[in-house]
Amino acid sequence: MHRVTSRTYIGQPGEMVTLTTQVDGGGQITVTLDGQPMTSAQFPLPATAGGHETLRILLVGPLGASCVVGIATVDGGTDGDFLMCQPHNPVPMNSYSFSAAAQASVTAFAAVKSGAAPTTRAKARPKKGGKTR
Amino acid sequence: MRHSLVPALGIALALAAPRNLHAQPAAPATGSDPTATARAAIVDEMVTLTALAVQRGVPGDHVFQVGFGAGGEGLVAAYIAVPRAKFKAFQALLDARMDKQVGSTPTTQGSTSLAMKGLVPEILGLAVENGAIQKDVSGTTVTFRAKPMGIVKALQGKGVLDAYIDYTRYPTAAFASRFSGSVGFDTARGSTPGTLTADASQLSAWSIRAEVVNGRNPASDQYAGLWKRFGANLQSYPAAAAALNDALNGWKAFADWQKDLLDTIQAQVDTPFATNRNVDTAMGAFKKVLADKLPRLDALGDPPATVGAALDQYFSQLVVIQKQIDDIYAFANKGTLVTVDWSTARAHAVPDLYTVTGIVQTALGQARKTAFTLNVAASFYRSRPEMASQAFRSFDMTAQLEHPLGTSFVLPSATASLSARYSYLPNDTVAPTTATTTTVASAATTSAVAPKGSIGYFQARLTIPVTSTGVKIPLSITASNRTELIKEKDVRASFGITFDFDTFLNVLTANAKMK
Numbered sequence: 119m120h121r122v123t124s125r126t127y128i129g130q131p132g133e134m135v136t137l138t139t140q141v142d143g144g145g146q147i148t149v150t151l152d153g154q155p156m157t158s159a160q161f162p163l164p165a166t167a168g169g170h171e172t173l174r175i176l177l178v179g180p181l182g183a184s185c186v187v188g189i190a191t192v193d194g195g196t197d198g199d200f201l202m203c204q205p206h207n208p209v210p211m212n213s214y215s216f217s218a219a220a221q222a223s224v225t226a227f228a229a230v231k232s233g234a235a236p237t238t239r240a241k242a243r244p245k246k247g248g249k250t251r
Numbered sequence: 252m253r254h255s256l257v258p259a260l261g262i263a264l265a266l267a268a269p270r271n272l273h274a275q276p277a278a279p280a281t282g283s284d285p286t287a288t289a290r291a292a293i294v295d296e297m298v299t300l301t302a303l304a305v306q307r308g309v310p311g312d313h314v315f316q317v318g319f320g321a322g323g324e325g326l327v328a329a330y331i332a333v334p335r336a337k338f339k340a341f342q343a344l345l346d347a348r349m350d351k352q353v354g355s356t357p358t359t360q361g362s363t364s365l366a367m368k369g370l371v372p373e374i375l376g377l378a379v380e381n382g383a384i385q386k387d388v389s390g391t392t393v394t395f396r397a398k399p400m401g402i403v404k405a406l407q408g409k410g411v412l413d414a415y416i417d418y419t420r421y422p423t424a425a426f427a428s429r430f431s432g433s434v435g436f437d438t439a440r441g442s443t444p445g446t447l448t449a450d451a452s453q454l455s456a457w458s459i460r461a462e463v464v465n466g467r468n469p470a471s472d473q474y475a476g477l478w479k480r481f482g483a484n485l486q487s488y489p490a491a492a493a494a495l496n497d498a499l500n501g502w503k504a505f506a507d508w509q510k511d512l513l514d515t516i517q518a519q520v521d522t523p524f525a526t527n528r529n530v531d532t533a534m535g536a537f538k539k540v541l542a543d544k545l546p547r548l549d550a551l552g553d554p555p556a557t558v559g560a561a562l563d564q565y566f567s568q569l570v571v572i573q574k575q576i577d578d579i580y581a582f583a584n585k586g587t588l589v590t591v592d593w594s595t596a597r598a599h600a601v602p603d604l605y606t607v608t609g610i611v612q613t614a615l616g617q618a619r620k621t622a623f624t625l626n627v628a629a630s631f632y633r634s635r636p637e638m639a640s641q642a643f644r645s646f647d648m649t650a651q652l653e654h655p656l657g658t659s660f661v662l663p664s665a666t667a668s669l670s671a672r673y674s675y676l677p678n679d680t681v682a683p684t685t686a687t688t689t690t691v692a693s694a695a696t697t698s699a700v701a702p703k704g705s706i707g708y709f710q711a712r713l714t715i716p717v718t719s720t721g722v723k724i725p726l727s728i729t730a731s732n733r734t735e736l737i738k739e740k741d742v743r744a745s746f747g748i749t750f751d752f753d754t755f756l757n758v759l760t761a762n763a764k765m766k
Contacts, residue, residue: 121311121313123320123510123513124313124319124320124321124322125320125321125322125323126321126322143470144469144470144471144474144475144478145478146475146478146479146481146482147482148483148485150489174489174493176485176489178478178481178482178485179469179478180469180470180474180579180580182470183470183478184303184307186307186308186309187309188310192311195310195311196310196311197310197311197313198309198310198311198313198314198317199309199317199323200300200303200309200314200317201323202299202300204296204300204326205345206289206292206293206296206325206326206329207326207329208573209482209485209572210325211325211488211493212322212323213321213322213323213493213496214322215321
């Protein structure tokens with residue numbers, strides 16, 4: 119799986135995604151995948167190319183409560199994110215977009231990404247939620 | 252039997268830090284430009300979020316981008332929404348104060364409070380207490396109370412939220428935050444009575460206090476269930492947040508701005524940081540990028556109607572949510588608190604009087620509506636006073652029940668309280684007395700024999716708030732079998748006004764923001 123841009127990933131159909139969370143400061147999280155509560159730390163990408171999934175992490179708690187998020191395997195490692203309850207963002211909710219693409223496309227994307235400038239990477243960004251912007 | 256009905260007017264001004272450690276920190280006070288102030292606070296939160304992400308070792312090589320990008324735009328949305336009415340309603344909630352005791356400690360003459368509360372302001376408290384100008388009531392006491400850790404954090408330039416995060420993350424800081432101290436100055440003393448000089452001649456009391464048990468931390472495990480239920484019951488908010496995310500990313504000008512921001516952070520902060528791991532340099536570069544890029548949001552013009560509607564819906568939801576969060580904080584703030592207080596009272600006519608007090612505060616009932624406070628104290632003089640047989644002075648025990656009467660009562664939101672106090676003087680001892688002529692400035696302190704025996708006090712009190720201006724009117728009646736100095740029954744009624752200056756300022760601020 120590869121990171122396209124912030125919180126947006128692309129991988130092969132059926133590729134497994136591992137989610138880790140570390141909550142601190144009295145926080146509680148709710149994790150949903152396409153609106154359904156997630157009960158496992160792993161989930162597969164859509165089985166068919168062109169498929170799309172949205173992962174959401176909602177953090178509630180007192181000010182200062184936080185959650186370190188790890189998503190693997192992304193570009194050979196773990197991609198991270200961080201949520202924290204703050205005065206102007208008391209209940210942070212972060213959304214992550216996962217898209218499945220044909221193996222050839224994913225391989226080509228990885229090749230382009232490894233030597234591409236940020237602007238090139240942005241052009242390769244998949245359509246989020248299947249919508250055209 | 253002597254009956255005296257002495258009205259006492261006590262005006263207490265509390266210019267204190269607005270919250271105790273575990274009360275909810277609010278955004279900084281607004282200045283002349285509420286929009287700029289709110290945005291500065293939001294930028295501070297962006298920096299805090301990022302700094303903590305770095306500190307926590309968030310994986311990946313994009314750690315300085317955690318506060319931005321599609322799917323995580325809460326703070327940027329707030330930044331954009333600052334001028335909007337829905338945001339102002341939310342901001343007004345943030346500015347609302349949580350909890351603070353206003354009033355005198357029970358040892359102050361003319362006080363309408365019998366039991367001493369255990370909470371202290373987090374950073375610095377300044378309370379000026381004026382007793383009634385009566386024959387047996389005198390003095391103007393200025394009390395400074397602070398938590399040493401709060402002062403250290405303030406000197407480090409850290410905001411309340413940063414300090415709070417340190418408390419929650421570092422056991423040492425959390426332990427140190429359990430201690431507090433206070434110093435009192437009697438402005439009626441010294442070479443210029445009536446003027447606070449805060450020198451040795453005006454030093455009338457000092458104390459140190461330690462929290463033994465604190466059940467008021469909303470981050471503690473005992474409130475995990477509340478937070479979990481709160482999160483599970485959120486229905487409309489996730490939809491509003493998702494809709495806002497979609498709307499923002501459908502706004503091309505914003506998407507372009509955001510892409511430029513992320514690219515710049517990547518190039519100027521994340522990439523160099525991946526090599527040199529210099530946090531200070533990276534944070535400096537990060538702040539510089541924010542200072543450059545965030546103001547450009549204004550150049551995007553008014554958000555499209557869809558974005559505006561999504562912002563309004565999102566902040567409408569936040570207003571609802573913030574009230575629920577406040578309720579959880581209020582509930583936690585009624586948890587059990589046990590403190591030990593060592594105080595020293597200095598008077599001219601007698602040696603320093605030391606008092607060790609154990610204070611238990613808790614709330615009764617599942618809803619924690621009825622507050623119960625128990626004080627147990629032992630007092631002894633530094634040395635045996637001339638007219639006393641022992642240095643030990645007295646045992647004292649005070650219990651107080653406090654219950655809100657609710658809006659159904661004719662006096663809205665009034666609070667009723669019952670207090671009882673028992674004092675035992677095992678030996679004849681002495682007590683300072685104040686001889687007053689016509690002005691506070693001419694007050695002179697002497698001492699008199701307090702005969703041994705038992706003293707019982709009972710106090711009934713009704714506190715009536717005057718709308719939400721911070722003004723409260725306490726009415727109380729106190730009965731006792733004797734006083735310290737006179738073995739005669741005594742019945743005393745008093746009324747007063749306590750004025751919470753901080754609340755008053757918040758009301759003014761909120762009104763200004765709503766305009």
